[in-house]
Amino acid sequence: MPLHTVEPETTTDEAAALFTATHRALGVVPNLARVMANSPAVLKGYLGVVTALSAEGSLAVDVCESIALLVAQENRSDYCLSVHAFRGTRTAGLSAAEATRARRGQADDPWTAAVLDLAAVVVRDRGTLTDEQLAAARCAGLSDGQIVEVVAHVALHVFTNYLATAARVDIDWPLVRHTD
Template identity: 35%
Template sequence: MPRIPVHTTDSAPEGSSERLQVLAKKYGRVLNIHGEMAHSPVVIAAYCGIIDAIAQHGSFDARTREAIALAVGAVDCCEYCQSAHTMAGTRAGLTEEQTIAIRRGDDDFDDKLGAMLKVVREAAQKVGEVDDRTWNAALTAGWSEDELAEAFAHLAVNMFTNYFNHYVETELDVPPAPALKAS
């Protein structure tokens, strides 16, 4: 059971309602995570600030963004985000099998993407630390320093949502991600 209410666009506090309406329009409804974020205007404003910055200034395609979200969600063991981003990832061009592989850390199907995912996984696992070998492997795979810097914004927004879901115990309102089987 969630620790805080899931607001609707009508019940959201004054400082949150406009942002919640924008998110509801974007996703076709109020998702539980957004309805809970709306309980605190500062939480939904912080989240929207990061996603707006990524939308305005980011260079990654949807497939790359969703792959990063899946990798970070798996590191953080966030069932909600793994489920939501499995759904979004398949819409962005990943197969369901690829979404599972990314969550397991078996992303050999795309060497360049896999190099980026190793960077964000390592950063998520090691409180932002990334080994020089991992960083340099991503550069060698074709990612630029600018793109690796941008990846931090994607890491941050996904850790924000993963931790928020754990913090308030968000209930799943999207189809669950496929179970990970032992390799």
């Protein structure tokens, strides 16, 4: 049985204000946000991280969406693959081929490829990075701040992947399956 979704039309508490902020940040109130609203603290924290990374982070939106696609593929999250395939190709400027390659940790641009290499290690090895892996990221041109942001993006997407899977969230985006 899936987790309950909070409906924006029927809520009058703190969740209503958070749904307004969600709509402002994402352009919609997706089903995953409706599940997060079961705990306003979770939805508020999620929006805070998303807003800070997008407004103040140094990674371009196409790179962020590429990380999200990689992490969703690694975690077999069809919900998040669907979200980020849509956002990546519709708002971040990725082609369908680039989005597909990002799911496999590949990119034509060497710097983006280095970001995805780092993100893949972080998600697969649960944050463990060797000195050699950090040196490779730095040699590819990533600053320590950008490395921290990559880890933050991976952590954020692991959270949303796990919650979408645990909650059995109905996919409200064009469906993309991890088996595709």
